[in-house]
Amino acid sequence: MKKDTIIIGAGLVGSLLSIYLSKKGHKVKLYERRSDMRKEKIVAGRSINLALSDRGIKALEEVGIMEEIKKIAIPMHGRYIHNADGSTAYQPYGNDGQFINSVSRGELNKMLMNLAEANGAEIFFNEKCESINWKENKISFQHTANFLPTIINYQLFFGSDGAYSAARLNHQLQHDRFQYQQHYIDFGYKELTIPSGSNGEFLMEKNALHIWPRGNFMLIALPNIDGSFTCTLFFPFEGETSFASLDTKEKVKIFFEKTFADAADLIPTLEDDFFNNPTASLVTVKCFPWIRDNKFALIGDAAHAIVPFFGQGMNCGFEDCSVLNNLIGKHNDNWKNILEEYQILRKPDGDAIAQLALNNFIEMRDKVGDPKFLLQKKIEAAFSKKHPDKWTPAYAQVTFSPQIRYSDALKNSIKQEAIMQQVMALPDIENIWQTGEVEQMMLEKLLG
Numbered sequence: 001m002k003k004d005t006i007i008i009g010a011g012l013v014g015s016l017l018s019i020y021l022s023k024k025g026h027k028v029k030l031y032e033r034r035s036d037m038r039k040e041k042i043v044a045g046r047s048i049n050l051a052l053s054d055r056g057i058k059a060l061e062e063v064g065i066m067e068e069i070k071k072i073a074i075p076m077h078g079r080y081i082h083n084a085d086g087s088t089a090y091q092p093y094g095n096d097g098q099f100i101n102s103v104s105r106g107e108l109n110k111m112l113m114n115l116a117e118a119n120g121a122e123i124f125f126n127e128k129c130e131s132i133n134w135k136e137n138k139i140s141f142q143h144t145a146n147f148l149p150t151i152i153n154y155q156l157f158f159g160s161d162g163a164y165s166a167a168r169l170n171h172q173l174q175h176d177r178f179q180y181q182q183h184y185i186d187f188g189y190k191e192l193t194i195p196s197g198s199n200g201e202f203l204m205e206k207n208a209l210h211i212w213p214r215g216n217f218m219l220i221a222l223p224n225i226d227g228s229f230t231c232t233l234f235f236p237f238e239g240e241t242s243f244a245s246l247d248t249k250e251k252v253k254i255f256f257e258k259t260f261a262d263a264a265d266l267i268p269t270l271e272d273d274f275f276n277n278p279t280a281s282l283v284t285v286k287c288f289p290w291i292r293d294n295k296f297a298l299i300g301d302a303a304h305a306i307v308p309f310f311g312q313g314m315n316c317g318f319e320d321c322s323v324l325n326n327l328i329g330k331h332n333d334n335w336k337n338i339l340e341e342y343q344i345l346r347k348p349d350g351d352a353i354a355q356l357a358l359n360n361f362i363e364m365r366d367k368v369g370d371p372k373f374l375l376q377k378k379i380e381a382a383f384s385k386k387h388p389d390k391w392t393p394a395y396a397q398v399t400f401s402p403q404i405r406y407s408d409a410l411k412n413s414i415k416q417e418a419i420m421q422q423v424m425a426l427p428d429i430e431n432i433w434q435t436g437e438v439e440q441m442m443l444e445k446l447l448g
């Protein structure tokens with residue numbers, strides 16, 4: 001049955017979901033706490049640009065918007081590593097033709113909102129979800145400017161209101177035996193900007209994701225279409241080298257010049273930006289159930305907020321929408337069955353990508369600068385090239401293989417890592433890795 005559907009949160013995932021549902025003939029209303037970003041300049045709070053990869057692309061293709069998005073996307077074919085000694089190295093992400101894309105969060109969200117409205121969804125801005133009466137199927141909103149309340153009835157509603165979801169708080173958390181876990185890592189992040197050159201040119205390699213790995217922390221930079229780069233410093237909150245210890249402009253300047261010398265030269269307003277831009281925290285949220293009866297589901301970050309180190313939060317949320325869309329077709333609008341299968345399929349995948357994302361922090365901030373790790377990746381890449389049906393590197397499974405579930409990618413990556421630990425422990429591996437002996441060992445371990 002087609003239902004009047006309410007979506008709380010017109011962020012990336014809520015807007016995309018509304019497009020899928022409208023295309024299926026549902027009457028969709030989106031309620032968004034913020035004002036309309038297409039009319040007003042929103043002060044960027046976090047992550048100005050995002051890495052869009054194959055899972056997200058698949059969903060955007062399904063709703064027919066990917067060609068438009070390509071116009072604002074910058075392909076990033078690999079990691080460009082800036083080592084502490086000033087040397088640089090380039091590591092391709094995958095095979096030729098495999099790349100991720102730097103996309104402006106704001107522009108993507110605006111395009112999705114436009115398409116949502118073009119497909120018949122209505123978006124109500126400045127409406128903050130305040131409470132939910134699930135017994136009477138009513139949601140209360142308060143207008144953020146005039147404070148007037150609105151109460152609406154729902155038949156079916158989705159909470160796509162992000163990591164600190166009011167839908168999760170006001171609905172699921174009110175129920176007995178709702179499992180809820182939030183975990184903050186000891187690292188926060190701060191955004192800084194490398195502006196374009198005087199002629200609008202990029203001052204570093206354009207088609208790469210730049211990383212300054214420094215063991216316990218790192219700086220990264222993604223390109224923007226105006227020639228600038230958005231840099232993000234992932235850094236401990238406390239300790240000897242931390243946000244807490246860099247408490248004067250002088251200390252920030254000295255630290256950057258010593259630690260990220262080539263980047264420091266390119267950030268003219270470094271000290272001011274460091275103190276004017278917010279320091280934000282990084283949370284993983286796990287909860288269960290994601291659904292209630294045949295009328296409510298959490299989706300996107302509201303169901304599974306993860307740390308950003310695999311560049312998958314949005315991609316995962318987009319994949320949620322794509323999976324849900326397939327289930328609507330499969331279960332012929334029987335919402336009890338649709339939501340149940342959605343939860344069965346997506347909860348293990350949400351948990352898996354949360355774990356993979358945490359693991360990738362250590363890889364990015366530390367291992368990408370380690371020669372032994374680079375050799376391991378080289379061996380894996382060579383083996384995978386020779387046996388593509390037997391070995392897809394973990395990064396490629398997550399990023400370029402939407403046909404592989406995150407939960408399978410996690411299982412495969414654990415198995416592969418165990419094999420590689422044994423390979424890397426072989427005496428003189430640096431010189432023997434191209435021998436048939438190593439290849440044979442990997443083949444046997446894979447079967448074992």
Ligand code: FAD
Nearest residue numbers: 009011012013033051129161162166300301311313314315
């Ligand atoms: P959100 O984007 O948080 O949107 C939620 C919406 O709900 C917002 O518009 C909000 O205003 C609204 N809302 C909130 N509360 C209420 C309320 N009470 N009433 C009404 N509306 C409400 N992902 C990637 O795939 N690739 C990346 O490279 C990447 N990089 C990231 C870098 C950083 C530093 C961070 C923090 C995240 C990154 N992510 C990335 C993750 C990505 O940002 C999220 O996964 C994605 O934004 C989730 O979309 P969402 O729509 O579920 O939630």
